[in-house]
Amino acid sequence: MWRKYSRLLFRFVMISFRDMSEFRIDFFTSILHSLIYQAIFIVFWKSVLSFTAKDLGGWSFPDLVILTAFTLVSNAVMQWFAGLLQLPRKVLKGELDKYLSKPLSPLFALVAEDMNGMASMQAMVSAVLILGSACLYFGVHPTLGGILVSLLLMVVGCVVLLLIQGWISMLTFWWGDVSRLSSLFMLSGEFERYPINLFPLGVRRLLTWVIPIGAISTYPVLVFLGRAESAVRYLGIAAVLALFWAVVFRFSWRKALARYEAFGG
């Protein structure tokens, strides 16, 4: 079974790359867009810090540039699971039939079909460019262990957020169109751009334990910069949340499929 799924996954990845690279102008403008978009947030921090003291609650300009670049890394991970966001539309239009009638996991097919491999690569290239330049320019020297742990923490954090996002998308089976509910959840992702340890305790807890935005931005950056209180603790929290949401997701998915009906096509 694993061989079959690996083969299929490989094919879907190749299709995703071919699909995106077909339009070459779009490919390069997308990378340029990623860089400009992050540059805008760097300008934002530069403008703000020019009116305040040297730093913002312990976060200097180089730290904030690195935080900004890290949002691209999480974006690169999330791009592989963009199919989850298509779930509400496919359920409403009855397009789920296509996956249910095939001899493979419908969830796998749903996610694999809409993987944005190229977009992920574009985001990652941009992230590496900004992170590398920032480290060189500002003289930041992260350790190899710090880099690896921060990446691991970020991936686990992304898994948690994806499971929550997927679960919200699944509510379509019961409530109809929930796209704005998804947008509301994604809006909380705006906290990703800001150091959450500066926010009041209640907000910090919410963004650590309930919607763990901290696990994909502030905490990995602190680990990367070697300033984390306890990387193991952050990883532990993210792993527990990943486990919890995996169970909720699996249970809900079964219930949701049992509820699905369409005219077929």
Added chain:
Amino acid sequence: MGRWLRCYFGVLRTRLKTLSHFRANVIAWILYSPLQLGIIFLLWRIIYHNTDRVGSFGFQDMMLYYLVVHFLRRIVEPVQTVNYEVWTDINQGNLDVYLARPVSFGPFVFFRSLGAPLVEIAVGLPFFLLFSWLLGLPIQRDPRLLAVFLVSVLAGFVILFLIQFIIGSLTFWFERIFGIRDMIFSVFMLFSGQLIPISVLPRSLVTISRYLPFEGIYFVPGTIYAQGQLGPEVAGYLVRQLVWIALLWSAAALVWTRGITRYASQGG
């Protein structure tokens, strides 16, 4: 004229019904503003811990600016999908349907895009007043100022619509326009005053923004309301908005008339 209006208002009515159909969506829609404003409030409270003023903005001024811009974003932002709608219509050959009917595609798309903003005004206005009251921010009551503000908002809406329409029409040449669109809208984010007031940016960027149409979308109406007084500066803002509408309108017409000659589909 009556038939013309009935036709386009029918499109608008259908759009309104679609938007309010799913309750979970309506609830999420209502909660969107408090959450977004909450994030902005928390962020700027932290920033103002370290300083009294950012540019010419005190904390209250900054909150008023963001509140107005947030309200404007809710009204204007649904039009951001116009480029995608035009792209879909051209790329999937749906354009045939509109070309075969006695409607002009541009006004059709414009009226279709008006539905969501009208709902946003209905949902957003109570929130705007509530947040103004909660944060102790002034509510402008001068009818002349409000009239000028509304004209400016409408002008901003038209500017954004025309930019979107032009980007969508580029499909005639590029097939895939999303890279260009995203790039333009990254620049837009900075120079429209959505992320931060333009006057707070470094001086070189402030100068660049004067030569771009984006400031007319959020910064100009936001500043007119937040400053609360009419004067030559406001007149200058309005003139600049009108000039941009004229320029973009001409550009949209040119791109459309040139592009439509390249259009080909299999029919259906």
